[in-house]
Amino acid sequence: MSSLRLVITIAVSVAALAAGVSFSDPMGSGIPGRTARAVSPFEIINIDHTPCRYDSKRQGTCMLGVSCTAAGGRFNATNPCDPRTGSTFGVCCLLQQTCDGVIMTNNTYFVNPDFPSDTTESQTCEITVMPPRGTCYLRLDFTNFTIHDPVQGACVADQFHVPEAEHDAPMLCGYNNETHMYIYVRDLVGKQNVTLRFNLGEWNGPRQWMINVAQIECGQDWTPGERGCLQVHMAANDTVRSYNYDERNPGRSTMLAGLDYTVCVRQAQSRCYVRWVSEFFSLSASNGTTAVGQACTQNYVLINQGFDVKQKTSIDRYCGDVFGARKNSTSASPVISTARPYHVRVRTSTNATALGRGFILKYSQLQCLNTRVISYRD
Ligand SMILES: *[C@@H]1O[C@H](CO)[C@@H](O)[C@H](O)[C@H]1NC(C)=O
Ligand SMILES: *[C@@H]1O[C@H](CO)[C@@H](O)[C@H](O)[C@H]1NC(C)=O
Ligand SMILES: *[C@@H]1O[C@H](CO)[C@@H](O)[C@H](O)[C@H]1NC(C)=O
Numbered sequence: 001m002s003s004l005r006l007v008i009t010i011a012v013s014v015a016a017l018a019a020g021v022s023f024s025d026p027m028g029s030g031i032p033g034r035t036a037r038a039v040s041p042f043e044i045i046n047i048d049h050t051p052c053r054y055d056s057k058r059q060g061t062c063m064l065g066v067s068c069t070a071a072g073g074r075f076n077a078t079n080p081c082d083p084r085t086g087s088t089f090g091v092c093c094l095l096q097q098t099c100d101g102v103i104m105t106n107n108t109y110f111v112n113p114d115f116p117s118d119t120t121e122s123q124t125c126e127i128t129v130m131p132p133r134g135t136c137y138l139r140l141d142f143t144n145f146t147i148h149d150p151v152q153g154a155c156v157a158d159q160f161h162v163p164e165a166e167h168d169a170p171m172l173c174g175y176n177n178e179t180h181m182y183i184y185v186r187d188l189v190g191k192q193n194v195t196l197r198f199n200l201g202e203w204n205g206p207r208q209w210m211i212n213v214a215q216i217e218c219g220q221d222w223t224p225g226e227r228g229c230l231q232v233h234m235a236a237n238d239t240v241r242s243y244n245y246d247e248r249n250p251g252r253s254t255m256l257a258g259l260d261y262t263v264c265v266r267q268a269q270s271r272c273y274v275r276w277v278s279e280f281f282s283l284s285a286s287n288g289t290t291a292v293g294q295a296c297t298q299n300y301v302l303i304n305q306g307f308d309v310k311q312k313t314s315i316d317r318y319c320g321d322v323f324g325a326r327k328n329s330t331s332a333s334p335v336i337s338t339a340r341p342y343h344v345r346v347r348t349s350t351n352a353t354a355l356g357r358g359f360i361l362k363y364s365q366l367q368c369l370n371t372r373v374i375s376y377r378d
């Protein structure tokens with residue numbers, strides 16, 4: 001056994017032991033396990049701070065067991081850091097912070113103070129994020145996010161917001177599981193910290209949140225190209241849902257008022273157009289039909305040059321109770337667009353009378369075909 005291996009083995013074991021006794025983790029905790037195999041010094045440098053999967057729901061960060069413990073994290077020592085490379089050396093460290101915490105490491109979770117229980121007390125709970133140099137965005141993934149619902153579209157009882165990014169990022173409330181938000185922080189890095197703030201109002205809960213805070217560095221393949229994307233979807237096919245849309249309870253859902261944001265879909269290789277279909281759609285009331293174009297004045301989604309296969313004129317605005325580019329239709333139909341970039345803009349007015357419940361839209365990017373085929377497909 002080389003001396004290097006010996007040192008590493010001891011470090012990992014000590015850290016595993018520490019983690020095993022100091023943390024209680026309801027979703028899987030640090031059990032001291034196997035020790036490390038021999039590694040090269042090159043590997044030591046590289047395992048640090050790359051993302052890994054902690055469990056089926058949570059992201060972790062590869063690091064030395066000692067570093068994980070020092071950062072207040074926890075790990076399962078029987079879990080190698082990165083199964084893909086076969087490395088059994090680092091640990092997949094779960095980092096979690098709550099009120100008054102400071103986040104410096106990539107993929108750290110911000111959880112409510114009583115997590116995994118609900119928080120019932122009214123309070124302000126905020127966390128400080130210090131993104132390192134070279135960070136362009138924070139990506140907030142709302143794994144669990146339930147606070148008080150909006151009242152007539154406004155977050156009056158409970159609020160989540162990012163004061164340093166007020167112009168880019170809207171205030172949220174209600175139910176936001178499985179949505180995300182990009183915060184542009186390039187101009188703040190080194191000058192100002194970024195605050196993630198919950199204002200919990202005067203009512204007795206229940207509220208719960210678990211938000212992954214990822215640092216997206218500038219200049220990578222996956223860095224959003226433009227500043228104006230609040231949500232970014234990279235996959236060839238994916239689902240886009242509006243904020244405060246509760247799939248299990250659509251009756252409870254409402255659009256937030258005063259939104260104006262862009263959902264960016266990254267064009268996949270050798271795909272030439274995008275096809276949008278709705279799983280649920282309700283933006284402004286329309287008597288059970290589609291509403292398009294000039295009929296959408298207050299609350300709508302905007303798909304540049306969208307069209308219906310049977311109706312060649314293009315339409316930008318979509319609202320109503322049914323999604324589609326056919327006028328006055330009671331049945332939903334796909335909306336196709338070849339216009340790039342593949343963006344969807346979401347706008348709601350501050351007039352809360354007819355916001356609608358929100359939407360789940362699914363897109364597929366389709367293979368390049370000639371124009372004639374695109375027009376007559378479906
Ligand atoms: C630790 O990881 C191993 C391997 O994935 C798994 O079998 C075990 O259940 C985990 N332990 C806990 C407490 O999560
Ligand atoms: C958080 O969300 C997950 C599903 O993503 C769910 O299984 C879990 O019960 C929720 N609550 C806690 C405390 O983890
Ligand atoms: C959403 O969050 C709630 C708690 O706030 C949790 O009970 C539920 O399992 C989550 N659902 C999903 C699909 O993540």
Ligand SMILES: *[C@@H]1O[C@H](CO)[C@@H](O)[C@H](O)[C@H]1NC(C)=O
Pocket residue numbers: 102128130190191192193
């Ligand atoms: C950011 O927060 C940390 C920790 O609270 C503090 O030490 C530091 O001075 C803050 N930086 C700026 C630029 O405000």
Ligand SMILES: *[C@@H]1O[C@H](CO)[C@@H](O)[C@H](O)[C@H]1NC(C)=O
Pocket residue numbers: 049051059106107214215216217222
């Ligand atoms: C942080 O983790 C995300 C994945 O969750 C990754 O895309 C990003 O590149 C990481 N950032 C840094 C600075 O390593």
Ligand SMILES: *[C@@H]1O[C@H](CO)[C@@H](O)[C@H](O)[C@H]1NC(C)=O
Pocket residue numbers: 287
């Ligand atoms: C909705 O449609 C019904 C039947 O076509 C009609 O009687 C009613 O006036 C319509 N309501 C609105 C608000 O357009």
Ligand SMILES: *[C@@H]1O[C@H](CO)[C@@H](O)[C@H](O)[C@H]1NC(C)=O
Pocket residue numbers: 327328
């Ligand atoms: C849609 O239908 C309603 C009621 O049937 C009718 O009043 C209206 O003129 C129609 N609009 C269009 C654009 O066809």
Ligand SMILES: *[C@@H]1O[C@H](CO)[C@@H](O)[C@H](O)[C@H]1NC(C)=O
Pocket residue numbers: 351352353354
């Ligand atoms: C709000 O919207 C309703 C329905 O669209 C409309 O009748 C009302 O005049 C609007 N109020 C304001 C202040 O714009």
Ligand SMILES: *[C@@H]1O[C@H](CO)[C@@H](O)[C@H](O)[C@H]1NC(C)=O
Pocket residue numbers: 236237364365
């Ligand atoms: C994406 O959607 C298209 C059209 O619905 C389908 O043909 C294709 O198989 C899907 N691709 C993936 C990777 O799911």
